[in-house]
Amino acid sequence: MSDRNDVAVIGAGIVGLATADALLERGAAVTVYERGVPGNGQSGGESRIFRHAHDDPRMVEMARRSRAIWREWEQRFGVELVSDDGVVALGPPVDERLPILDAAGGIAARRIEADAIDGWLPVMSSVDASAMVDADGGAIRTTAAIRALVERVGDGLVADEVLTVRPTSRGTVEVRAGGVTAQHDHVVVCAGPGTSALARQVGLHPPVDLQAHVRSTFAVRGDPPPRLACLQDSSGAFGETGVYAAPTPGNRSYAVGLSETVEVGEGGTVVDPASLAALDERARAYVRRALPGLDPDPVDVRHCWVTALPWSDDGVAAWQGSGVTVVAGHNLFKQAPALGRALAAAAFGEGLGELDPASRLGAAD
Template identity: 40%
Template sequence: MKIAVIGGGVVGLSTAVALLRQGIDVQCYEAGEPMGERSAGDTRIFRLAHAFPDMVELAARSRTLFAEWSELAGTPLVEDVGTVVSGAHAAEWATAMATAGAAHEVVEAGSPLLRLPARDFSGPALIDPAGGVIRVDRIRTFLVGAIGTRLRPAHVDAVEETPSGVRVTAGPDASTFDAAVICAGEGTSALIDIPSALEHHLRVSYPIRPGAPEPFQCWITKPADGELGTYQHLAAPGTWAVGGDVDSSLVSWAGGREAAEQASLELLTAYVSEHLPFVEPRPIARVHCTHNPDLEDGLHFVRRGRVLATYGENLMKFAPLLGATLAQAAADGSTPANAGPPRHEATA
């Protein structure tokens, strides 16, 4: 077989590598830097904790595959510091963890089991001991090395079924494949109908104050309505990264990246100053990416003949599982089952 993978983010590269390991001839198209858009940055949060039991189970399977990747890469790809989810949704997520049979514990602020850059916060806290920091920089090196010359630097303009296969058009060139997998992030909606709303998203890193009790656990805050929800983790030694659920009106696509970044920077820095006593409210690094406000945690798949597409948010932690799943489905013509909350049904 000969299969095209459209998109060289972490999911596209994972899929291409899985196909190569099945002995399938694959070409992965990516117009920019590999893992340079939605996969940008050097770190992400891994967690089993989700609101739906099926997502917990899939994350556990992905964690096992990350361990296998780490063996192949010769370096840990997930640092086991644990993840904490605090606030309004902690109990609901704990129920999903219990249903899935995942180890967890629910505690209150001040528990000696918590290692966070703040002592006080809203609501109980769910401790996910299998969580940690995903080392995106190491994954990028591993996947790019594994795919080798099968990565093609080109922008795909169209993916069309023909009597002889799937034609992929990239500029003046067109090639025909037996099947195609589309995992092009924000570019996926131009090739197949899926939710296409976009907004800007910013993650900012701040210095940890000297003498703070590192290493902190990764931390996701989900406070009551009207308060800023955040995700936080150790981006590098002595550096704490913070992103937040900024109001859509401030980070809209139409409003432009500059205004969105400035609004996000101000809100995140104010949050650090008010809530994180172990962190200096002094921005030292930023990571920009795009976000779809119509999607939450979830894995979504749509098939159009011999073309299979996937989309969703927060997919980094599922990368090895998604790659293996998409590779198998592309080879045998199946369509994986969606997971998580029901969402917009994509159409041909």
């Protein structure tokens, strides 16, 4: 076993907290640095989609591992973390991804006819499109997950902003935050939009494309349905070809976003400030056309950063050097449990495995 027993994690989003949990399982002393409210950055909001479907079979396998760990966490923390409402996917990707799921085996995904969609998505208009349901998918209870993992970290959570990460001649890594100077055996950087700047301090240059995104939440009309599946709509039937949605706890509202993002320039500035408002209005228009079971006036609007890698919207990778591991990618909430264990292994000197950037994890064949 490695002697890297004191590990710092920078960033208390879902990936950072999952990494801290995995490190604690290995017996490490863990410090998690977070400048804001844990889980309130890229991990913010009330729900995320857990899905098995990906273009890369390796991501399907990672999702399978993550789903098992989500269940372990539910048992350990005594709270539901992924709903059993399922995920409905519409459009051409169904025909491409369903064979990958079938080949993986053991995943309860199947094609459904158009007249069966209403049983999974009672708030949606009728649609004639290729459709499948991932019955083992569902809505991630993001707030409950963050809360449970923060409690797990306990006093190891430091509310401060990290300014510098610096390897020392003693073989440790120095972290300087606003009111803290500390030495650690290893540092894992999971800092979202702040990752690239910290990575450069140790000579690492992950090719992160910083973008911005908007997601709006709409109230369900009438009584909440007993089942309300997540949605991935690539059909174009309602004027948009990249829509995702997930119910909030209790199925009383539905968070809807377009997969499209807006350009961010140097210094982290949104190039066209009106572009986020335009995405928000397009999401509202989609709701009016496709989801009549929702009130089209949103009850909440969430803005967040997106950190994408060049080979895929689902891409993820890690880089290592000088006692530091840096991770970057997009659409990571569902994969956080397995990703956290992989990053903990990397921190203990066991290599990056499939997270090596050369693996291009998430890319289609």
